[in-house]
Amino acid sequence: MLRLDHLAVVAGRLEDGVAEVERSLGVTMAGGGKHPLMGTHNRLLGLGDVYLEVIAVDPDAPAPTRPRWFDMDRFRGPPRLTNWVAGCDDLAAEVALGPEGIGRPLSLQRGDYRWQMAVPDDGRLPFDGAFPALIQWEGPAHPARALPDLGLRLARLEIAHPKAPALRAALAGRLDDPRIVILDAPVMALRATIDSPLGPRRIC
Numbered sequence: 079m080l081r082l083d084h085l086a087v088v089a090g091r092l093e094d095g096v097a098e099v100e101r102s103l104g105v106t107m108a109g110g111g112k113h114p115l116m117g118t119h120n121r122l123l124g125l126g127d128v129y130l131e132v133i134a135v136d137p138d139a140p141a142p143t144r145p146r147w148f149d150m151d152r153f154r155g156p157p158r159l160t161n162w163v164a165g166c167d168d169l170a171a172e173v174a175l176g177p178e179g180i181g182r183p184l185s186l187q188r189g190d191y192r193w194q195m196a197v198p199d200d201g202r203l204p205f206d207g208a209f210p211a212l213i214q215w216e217g218p219a220h221p222a223r224a225l226p227d228l229g230l231r232l233a234r235l236e237i238a239h240p241k242a243p244a245l246r247a248a249l250a251g252r253l254d255d256p257r258i259v260i261l262d263a264p265v266m267a268l269r270a271t272i273d274s275p276l277g278p279r280r281i282c
Contacts, residue, residue, distance in 0.1 A: 080253040083165035089157035095132035124225030145201030159268040164210035177204040192216040206266040208239045234271040238263030
């Protein structure tokens with residue numbers, strides 16, 4: 079079974095993505111870190127049982143020898159919510175059940191965090207990125223439990239796609255989260271509604 083793990087906002091520059099999320103939600107993001115294998119860096123924000131990350135290419139890191147995750151090598155435009163990540167307890171089994179192009183498990187670590195993540199060879203997840211990236215955390219450490227609780231909670235994640243019925247079928251019986259809604263739309267888009275002390279806010 080899959081469970082919602084976190085949301086990814088991709089930005090051309092990390093500071094721009096952080097500023098946009100902080101402006102939208104009225105909070106200050108917590109520290110993050112670097113991912114040497116992918117040449118990226120991030121900042122994090124707790125949403126209760128899940129979290130949000132802003133991620134960008136690290137200008138101080140050498141370019142990786144493979145395409146970056148979340149199709150970041152082709153990213154253009156303002157910061158935006160581009161991907162969602164689903165956790166599991168058996169990554170190999172979930173990859174075998176996934177649609178073609180879900181990727182191969184890679185072992186990664188950042189500080190005390192160690193995990194495996196399925197990353198496509200070309201960086202592009204199925205359904206134009208509307209299918210979740212799959213992750214398996216190793217050990218008890220998880221970012222959502224370590225981040226400051228600012229009273230933010232994910233209320234709804236809308237995943238819009240022109241092939242919404244096929245996307246629903248690909249996730250049927252594998253994910254049960256009432257916050258996640260898959261909608262028919264002419265283009266792929268992700269929209270998250272977040273309850274905050276200042277009222278409902280949206281990230282898209």
